[in-house]
Amino acid sequence: MESVFSALEPLLPRVAKPVQYIGGELNSTTKDWGEAAVRWALMYPDAYEVGLPNQGLMILYELLNEQPDVLAERAYAVWPDLEALMREHRVPHFTVEAHRPLDAFDVLGVSFATELCYTNLLTALDLAGIPLRAADRGDEHPLVVAGGHAVFNPEPIADFIDAAVLGDGEQAVLDITDMLRRGTQRTVGRAEVLTRLADIDGVYVPAFYNVSYRPDGHIESIVPNTSVAPERVTKRTTVDLDEWPYPKRPLVPMAETVHERMSVEIFRGCTRGCRFCQAGMITRPVRERSLAGIGEMVERGLEASGFTEVGLLSLSSADHSEIAEITKGLADRYEGTHTTLSLPSTRVDAFNIDLANEISRNGRRSGLTFAPEGGSERIRRVINKMVSEEDLIRTVSAAFAHGWRQVKLYFMCGLPTETDEDVLAIAGVAHRVIKAGRAASGRNDVRCTISIGGFVPKPHTPFQWAAQCDPDTVDDRLRKLRAAINTDRRLGRNIGMRYHDGKPALIEGLLSRGDRRVGRVIERVWRAGGRFDGWSEHFDYQHWTDAAAAELEPLGVSLAWFTTRARLKDEVLPWRHLDSGLDPDWLWDDWQDALAAREQDDCRWTPCFDCGVCPSTGTDIQVGPSGTVLIPLTPVSVAGD
Amino acid sequence: MPSGSDRGVAANPAPPTMAKVRVRFARRGRMRFASHRDVARSFERAVRRAALPVAHSHGFSPRPRLSWANPAPTGAASEAEYVEIGLTCPVAPPGLASALDAVLPEGIDVLEAIEIPLGAPALAELxxxxxxxxxxxxxxxxxxxxxxxxxxxxxxxxxxxxxxxxxxxxxxxxxxxxxxxxxxxxxxxxxxxxxxxxxxxxxxxxxxxxxxxxxxxxxxxxxxxxxxxxxxxxxxxxxxxxxxxxxxxxxxxxxxxxxxxxxxxxxxxVTTSTGPAWSGAQPAPAVSDQHDAAS
Structure with a gap:
């Protein structure tokens, strides 16, 4: 397959940051086209700087390329400046390694971490010359397969994809590859391949399901239209993380990206049960990577990459049953090597200052970040984020006493049952953090940054039935909060507040809980120029409200119907046929508990409360401790002396 | 500021610069689209992967001692980029050049390395x-x-x-x-x-x-x-x-x-070039059969 680089190269001097389009990353793989039996293009439909560090894509990329007869290359969204030049000069969308056109591959796998990348999928398909709608594709076109957290409700993009993979991708991509070894759409025909796809666990083929609607706009039923499609598609779960030590050789970009570190997923899943958190619900149960497995991945990854930072990733990293042994072991091992550790997601109550000291021992001490999510004790019970204010103040006091000067606190606005008072309580928390910080450090210049996101109800969570808060209310509460923070100028001047207006969150809400009718809105927005909706400088609210009015209202529904409307228990939700393992009755009961401000425990340390995941996925909570320690390594100089 | 014992870095004071090596390298092909910052970052990683005894700056965020002279702009290729590397102990330049070249991305090619005295005039003066x-x-x-x-x-x-x-x-x-x-x-x-x-x-x-x-x-x-x-x-x-x-x-x-x-x-x-020969871009001598448009 010919490279399109010679056509692309003259365009690159005319675009911003051309380095993102050249490929050639350390640890990337380019294989012989002719020798591959199955060829995957893996796309992250956002900017390269965001997409390159994505762990999911990196894992699948390495896993597929380890198969001798499989070729996998990567693609990222191109910015509008290059898109315009590519259209003008008829350059198709390409992969970054060998600059092969996307339409030449057998599969285009697209990973959706967020719904706001849906318009970028359409750009990529169109630039690649692949028909936007799956129904219009022929045997010569790639299969378009979506994955990632967003596709636990892929209905808004159901018309544009051939299939979606629910849950962990490691085994599913190998199963799909196996199926394609027996024949691709080019050899056995597209219809046959779709039928075989539907037979793979965790693979959902939207074309095999009919959705019917009632006159009032509600879904009447979602039923398979062929015997090969199961009534419900159940997510895939990778049981033993130690069997999947990926990435082994992380990609190291030339271009600057959002995370430049050796990331190791120390466990998958979370049972804290925060009710807003889709990731925590759909990735259950908890599966820990072993201490030895973590140690080996870090060692090999640092050697292969030259990174100076190790990120210990998970949904709540301090919750690993052996986090103290991991951080101390790594800090000992890399003492004196300018290697820093980071724990990107840390809970206040699982955090202690010994841990903080270990992670900053060998390098810089950046700010500490915590996510209380709700300002008042009441709203924290609603969302089941059981962090007490005393815990928070105790933790930040200790941090300030040990030399930290800045904490960042994440909150959400627009939560179910939320009132002005719940949001204004955030100001009180921030004031007390500054006071505690001054007392603990003996200095006046401590800082607290409040970062606030608009809440979006997500499928497969207890809040999937909730009415989303309208943007005007969110914006109004945040204005009041800013005023409340500044009521005491001596405290307020040390408090920063960051937030976005509530409009992108409303559109994210439409795309998160939408059904197949929302696909027309996405296409219309894209045709009107909608691109990169996750970027505030590109997001255009007017495009979305116009398109929603034009496409939804003739069908008797609307933007508000999909977002700010509360759902009833018997409503057929668009993702009813997609099984995340959670028992729908348990979810509903948890929703009722939320409305009553009743909290739920973490099943790692308390008895099972029957969310349904373990029996339905044949797995179990896997937590340590193993009682082992990491053995320090002596750094060896290769080229020295 | 926190006390020294709190900060971790003070417990491991950076060893001083004991030797300096200058490296000439090329930016070829696709790598012409890398910016100077991109190239600098890839060198910082390369010296770690090659396990070179690179000296680090002191302080809160120690950085490897790499100093750059006059980098070519993004979009331009180059056969003559220069970086000076501070080392905590001497390393034979040919070995350093090949070790570095082996771990740098394709297209960032080390051509030559020489050791210079610690008090040598700055690259910028040359x-x-x-x-x-x-x-x-x-x-x-x-x-x-x-x-x-x-x-x-x-x-x-x-x-x-x-x-x-x-x-x-x-x-x-x-x-x-x-x-x-x-x-x-x-x-x-x-x-x-x-x-x-x-x-x-x-x-x-x-x-x-x-x-x-x-x-x-x-x-x-x-x-x-x-x-x-x-x-x-x-x-x-x-x-x-x-x-x-x-x-x-x-x-x-x-x-x-x-x-x-x-x-x-x-x-x-003192040593000859250790980098790969690349005939197409060897500096063309100003030979007499060329037409000088000006002088």
């Missing part, structure tokens, strides 16, 4: 001009020659460039020392140059319609870049290349009074 080759696909050599002749005939030619700090004005004519262009070189490069797509330098199918010039440009503040030279040719003669021209820095050094560049490694060189 460089005050560059020799650039500009390839203009779709432009006839006689068109280019006419434009260059027109440019060299004026006393001053100021072009404006947008930068992130606003607009900057540079006098291109004042910085241009000499320009040569030769059809023989044109044909030679087209015929013998590296493969298209591998290095990206050539790949223009129509040999007759690719004009090539070599320009010695004095280092000025702000610097005159290849883009500025092209803007000057547009301004003075209306030259409009149909596709973006391709610039390659062939050499840097100190200008002598005959307009030639003295190799910054000349005085300190």
């Amino acid at each position: 460089i005050n001009a560059s020799r650039w080759r500009l390839e203009l696909p779709g432009v006839r050599p006689d068109e280019l020659a006419a434009a260059v002749t027109a440019l060299m005939a004026v006393g001053e030619l100021v072009v404006e460039r947008a930068t992130k700090d606003g607009r900057r004005r540079v006098d291109v004519r004042a910085a241009l020392v000499r320009v040569t262009f030769d059809e023989a070189i044109t044909n030679e490069v087209i015929v013998d140059g590296p493969q298209p797509g591998v290095d990206g330098v050539v790949g223009h199918s129509d040999a007759a319609r690719c004009a090539i010039m070599t320009a010695v440009v004095r280092q000025t503040i702000p610097a005159v870049r290849p883009d500025d030279v092209l803007a000057a040719l547009v301004a003075v003669a209306g030259l409009r290349p149909p596709v973006p021209p391709m610039a390659t820095r062939l050499a840097q050094g100190l200008l002598d009074d005959r307009g030639r560049l003295a190799d910054p490694f000349g005085a300190d060189r």
Whole structure:
């Protein structure tokens, strides 16, 4: 397959940051086209700087390329400046390694971490010359397969994809590859391949399901239209993380990206049960990577990459049953090597200052970040984020006493049952953090940054039935909060507040809980120029409200119907046929508990409360401790002396 | 500020710089689109992967001691980039060069390394001009020659460039020392140059319609870049290349009074080049059969 680089190269001097389009990353793989039996293009439909560090894509990329007869290359969204030049000069969308056109591959796998990348999928398909709608594709076109957290409700993009993979991708991509070894759409025909796809666990083929609607706009039923499609598609779960030590050789970009570190997923899943958190619900149960497995991945990854930072990733990293042994072991091992550790997601109550000291021992001490999510004790019970204010103040006091000067606190606005008072309580928390910080450090210049996101109800969570808060209310509460923070100028001047207006969150809400009718809105927005909706400088609210009015209202529904409307228990939700393992009755009961401000425990340390995941996925909570320690390594100089 | 014992780094004071090595490297092919920051980051990782005993700065965020001289702008290729590496113990330059080259991305190629005394003059004192080759696909050599002749005939030619700090004005004519262009070189490069797509330098199918010039440009503040030279040719003669021209820095050094560049490694060189040979972009000597458009 010919490279399109010679056509692309003259365009690159005319675009911003051309380095993102050249490929050639350390640890990337380019294989012989002719020798591959199955060829995957893996796309992250956002900017390269965001997409390159994505762990999911990196894992699948390495896993597929380890198969001798499989070729996998990567693609990222191109910015509008290059898109315009590519259209003008008829350059198709390409992969970054060998600059092969996307339409030449057998599969285009697209990973959706967020719904706001849906318009970028359409750009990529169109630039690649692949028909936007799956129904219009022929045997010569790639299969378009979506994955990632967003596709636990892929209905808004159901018309544009051939299939979606629910849950962990490691085994599913190998199963799909196996199926394609027996024949691709080019050899056995597209219809046959779709039928075989539907037979793979965790693979959902939207074309095999009919959705019917009632006159009032509600879904009447979602039923398979062929015997090969199961009534419900159940997510895939990778049981033993130690069997999947990926990435082994992380990609190291030339271009600057959002995370430049050796990331190791120390466990998958979370049972804290925060009710807003889709990731925590759909990735259950908890599966820990072993201490030895973590140690080996870090060692090999640092050697292969030259990174100076190790990120210990998970949904709540301090919750690993052996986090103290991991951080101390790594800090000992890399003492004196300018290697820093980071724990990107840390809970206040699982955090202690010994841990903080270990992670900053060998390098810089950046700010500490915590996510209380709700300002008042009441709203924290609603969302089941059981962090007490005393815990928070105790933790930040200790941090300030040990030399930290800045904490960042994440909150959400627009939560179910939320009132002005719940949001204004955030100001009180921030004031007390500054006071505690001054007392603990003996200095006046401590800082607290409040970062606030608009809440979006997500499928497969207890809040999937909730009415989303309208943007005007969110914006109004945040204005009041800013005023409340500044009521005491001596405290307020040390408090920063960051937030976005509530409009992108409303559109994210439409795309998160939408059904197949929302696909027309996405296409219309894209045709009107909608691109990169996750970027505030590109997001255009007017495009979305116009398109929603034009496409939804003739069908008797609307933007508000999909977002700010509360759902009833018997409503057929668009993702009813997609099984995340959670028992729908348990979810509903948890929703009722939320409305009553009743909290739920973490099943790692308390008895099972029957969310349904373990029996339905044949797995179990896997937590340590193993009682082992990491053995320090002596750094060896290769080229020295 | 926290006390020293709190900060961790103070417990491991960075060892001092005991030796210095200078490295000449090339930025070839696709890597011409990397910015200087991108290249600097990839070197910082490469010295770690090669396990070189690199000295680090002191303080809160220790950084490897790499110092850079006059990096080529993003989009331009180069056969003559320089970086100086501070080491905590001496390392034989040929071994350092090959170890570094092995771990750098393809297209960032280490050509030569030499050890220099700790008190040696700074790299910046050994460089005050560059020799650039500009390839203009779709432009006839006689068109280019006419434009260059027109440019060299004026006393001053100021072009404006947008930068992130606003607009900057540079006098291109004042910085241009000499320009040569030769059809023989044109044909030679087209015929013998590296493969298209591998290095990206050539790949223009129509040999007759690719004009090539070599320009010695004095280092000025702000610097005159290849883009500025092209803007000057547009301004003075209306030259409009149909596709973006391709610039390659062939050499840097100190200008002598005959307009030639003295190799910054000349005085300190004890070993020969360890990098891969690359015939297509060896610095072209200012030989007598070239037509000097000016001096």
